[in-house]
Amino acid sequence: MGRYFKSLRRFWGTAVASQLEYQLNVVIELVAVGLSLLGSLFMLSLFFGPGRALGGWSWNEALIVQGFYTVLDGVASTWLRPNLSSIVTHVREGTLDFILLKPIDSQFWLSLRTISPAGLPEIVLGLLLVIWGGQQAGASLSPGGFAVVLLMLLAGGLILYSLWFLIAATSIWFVKTWNATEVLRAVLASGRYPVAAYPAPLHLLFTIVIPVAFLTTVPAEVVLGRANAPTLWLGLGLAVGFFIAARQFWLYALRHYTSASS
């Protein structure tokens, strides 16, 4: 286990150092994050007005959902996108062989090899938005409630990771799966708004099939003290289920991997 932690520290240290060399990119990234959040808030504001709600959620409550979406988007740009998008490159160029030979779990290596600090400001902004929205909506969170929020966020992150990794793993067969993750991103964008705002069939789709609901809406419900136990258990169950599925699928894919040259 110690070996894994030591590797992680080295991986991330070098990644951060090499990215900070591009200072202009850091500035552009900061501007982009700010503009993007401003645009999202503007779009959200169009749905509200005197006496109007979105799927039964008030403006302040919807802000919490938007905040959690921003956090997860930051997580995606910090960990998921830089790591999982390089799986395709490894398969195409045959460098996956080297990774498989390393004395470290290949899924661990591929999922956590690098980190891009560009997403960190987004995570901070998102959390600030959650706190602000929660205060405005009059939410009071006990330490226990806070732990549940963290747990549900973790579950949401795990679901997001597993879905993304599942798709990335198909590159063993299809080589180019960049576009499949684009489809995933387009669907995940629906998580910006409370799930209750969507019509019933989509509501079901976003809860069970592509569990977008557990990424943003459910953590927001916990903050507001509205979540019920069955939903939370379903979320945790789905997170574990999706993770096991991703793991098994990766092992299955590796059995079918015949390297780039053979």
Add this chain to the structure above:
Amino acid sequence: MRIFGLNRKIIRVLLGTEYAHMLEYRAEIALWALSGVLPFIMLSLWNGSDARGVLGMDGVGLDRYFLSAFLVRQFSVVWMIYAFEEDALTGRLSPYLLQPLHPLWRYVASHLGEQLTRLPFAAVITAIFFLIQPKAFWVPSLGHFVLAWLATWMAFSIAFLLQSLIASLCFWSEKASALERLLFIPFLFLSGLLAPITAFPPFVRTFAQWTPFPYLIDFPARVLAEQPVDMLAGFAIQLTWIVLLLPLVLLLWRAGVRRYSAMGA
């Protein structure tokens, strides 16, 4: 007659090869088409929201608007920066620069080839939409269809020029895709992809109309959906943007190429 190295024979060959090239990636392009579902997600959201009144459209009108927005987006998507960045970084650009054909034409041709490959997938998604929402079915009159086609094509031209402008900066910075994000964000929120611009508060709408973005989705989509829109003004503004951007792109491109060759020498 040649325009920047282009004549009829070259056009035929370029389009033919690019179309054949794109056909190889059919599965990928199907996924691309599918990744354009955002307007449908927004449609379902707007349909169930209390705020529908501010849009100035009724149910069927809204369905048609967002379907049109989806179609316009499908046939005006530009990914020039990514292709160019890859070509520049891998050195594939150098032989292109030696040819008597302006390299930009090559990218235009591959986009047109891709649009042709995309056509069947867009048609299937449209058919599914009408199956789910039969009330929204409509066939635009021939006149409207041709005008919408023209407006979409102009939208594509503006988007292509905007990206070429940023891609030319690649000669200086090599990381133009970071700048592309800065272009994509205002596009996403001001183009009408997420909400028709009639939904915006007046001052935002006025601001948006001074940018090229509403003319990339909102205007062509309204023409296709046969909604009341000032056609003459719309086309005039689209043309103005093209006339403004074209010389800028050519100038910056030429300056960039000069720098590029200086780098190699």
